[in-house]
Amino acid sequence: MAVADLTPTHIRALIASIADRGARCAALLAQQWTSQVFSHAILQGLREDNPASLLKGLVRRPTVRHHPPLGWSDIPEFFQRLDAWDGHPDIAIGLRLLALTFVRPSELRLARWQEFDFDNAVWIVPKERMKMRRPHMVPLSRQALAMLRSLRA
Structure with a gap:
């Protein structure tokens, strides 16, 4: 699809499919990368908006668990x-x-x-x-x- 034709619904489906398989960190990265692509498209005059920015909060950040030190x-x-x-x-x-x-x-x-x-x-x-x-x-x-x-x- 052309970047001008992509909608938040398309991006949501992509991000959700990654998150649904349990890869929340990868889903967050995909969302960030997608947003960067749209920001670049705006700079190039190919779009007027960034539909990925509308999806903030779609995927919750996983809780960071550090390995406990040895006793x-x-x-x-x-x-x-x-x-x-x-x-x-x-x-x-x-x-x-x-x-x-x-x-x-x-x-x-x-x-x-x-x-x-x-x-x-x-x-x-x-x-x-x-x-x-x-x-x-x-x-x-x-x-x-x-x-x-x-x-x-």
Whole structure:
């Protein structure tokens, strides 16, 4: 169909079909993208209105559920399971390093070897990767240093 011929009824059917299959996040994204398409059509002189904007509230945002943190009593079992895990060893080391350094996963994932000062047992995360945009000094325990050395090898 031509963009000029689309009505809120057409868009509602599309969004509802996505939401009805249980994909509310995808339905919300489809609604946003559709609205952007109509905004672009308005700028191009192909439409005078944005019928997708009339459908706000059609799909309710799903409640965000964060994973609860491990309780203190669960931590030993987590590490026992990690020891027994047959996945890639680099992943297990990464999980242990997260527990030892308390950095964000993205900070660890994007780390570069030149950021680690093995002699002074410190990792300096550059400001460009920090949320607050200032360098972050992470002290490294002997266990963390040993894991980093094994990764580097």
